[in-house]
Amino acid sequence: MAELYPVNETFLSWQGEGVHLGRKAFFIRLQGCPVKCTWCDSASTWHPQYVPKQVRKATAEELAAEVLAAQPEFVVLTGGEPCIHDLSMLLAAMAAVKLPVHLETCGAYPIADGFAWVTVSPKWAKPPLAESLARADEVKLIVEEADSIEKWTAAVGGKWLSNHVWLHPEWSKRADPIILKAITEKVKNVGAPYRAGWQVHKPYAADSLDERARPPAPLGGDPTKGF
Numbered sequence: 001m002a003e004l005y006p007v008n009e010t011f012l013s014w015q016g017e018g019v020h021l022g023r024k025a026f027f028i029r030l031q032g033c034p035v036k037c038t039w040c041d042s043a044s045t046w047h048p049q050y051v052p053k054q055v056r057k058a059t060a061e062e063l064a065a066e067v068l069a070a071q072p073e074f075v076v077l078t079g080g081e082p083c084i085h086d087l088s089m090l091l092a093a094m095a096a097v098k099l100p101v102h103l104e105t106c107g108a109y110p111i112a113d114g115f116a117w118v119t120v121s122p123k124w125a126k127p128p129l130a131e132s133l134a135r136a137d138e139v140k141l142i143v144e145e146a147d148s149i150e151k152w153t154a155a156v157g158g159k160w161l162s163n164h165v166w167l168h169p170e171w172s173k174r175a176d177p178i179i180l181k182a183i184t185e186k187v188k189n190v191g192a193p194y195r196a197g198w199q200v201h202k203p204y205a206a207d208s209l210d211e212r213a214r215p216p217a218p219l220g221g222d223p224t225k226g227f
């Protein structure tokens with residue numbers, strides 16, 4: 001029987017982060033994440049208060065047909081945490097229509113073979129596997145405190161395997177001068193592999209221009225919201 005994937009949303013937009021910034025991309029956001037970060041910006045994939053009443057279930061072939069109709073340069077498979085699902089049929093369906101698939105993952109679960117690009121964004125609540133960090137084409141560190149960069153660098157033994165370690169301010173702190181200064185100083189003092197980053201699609205509101213996109217759930221980090 002064909003695998004049915006739980007889909008939170010799909011939309012055509014452009015990649016707003018990382019090495020592929022600004023390129024036309026089709027996003028598939030799968031439902032479900034056991035990591036539960038306190039500042040999650042995709043709470044509708046897991047938080048009981050924000051999950052959709054009905055979650056779409058789609059076959060790999062249905063998703064591939066939807067992507068093909070949009071003619072993107074590549075697919076971004078995101079979540080939630082995509083790697084909690086068996087992605088083999090989805091990757092096979094995209095390969096059959098020659099669509100490269102990029103992955104966004106926290107790296108805590110095994111990464112299937114077949115992705116054209118892998119972004120690992122490690123989370124303290126469920127740290128990444130060594131094999132995920134070794135596979136990462138780029139790393140995205142969420143800088144939530146002034147010492148976040150040092151803590152993550154120490155956690156990986158002082159050396160990153162990826163050539164691109166993006167430093168992104170946690171979005172609710174994107175104007176916090178302490179966070180922004182920590183990122184700037186790190187890049188100025190060390191340079192590669194560190195790169196200053198930003199979620200450029202958010203000020204553009206690029207994703208929400210597609211009517212298939214779900215209105216964003218509130219950002220976390222606020223106990224009154226429950227996460």
Ligand code: SF4
Pocket residue numbers: 033034035036037039040041042043045079080081106123
């Ligand atoms: S890993 Fe990602 S989707 Fe899961 S809770 Fe953390 S920020 Fe949200």
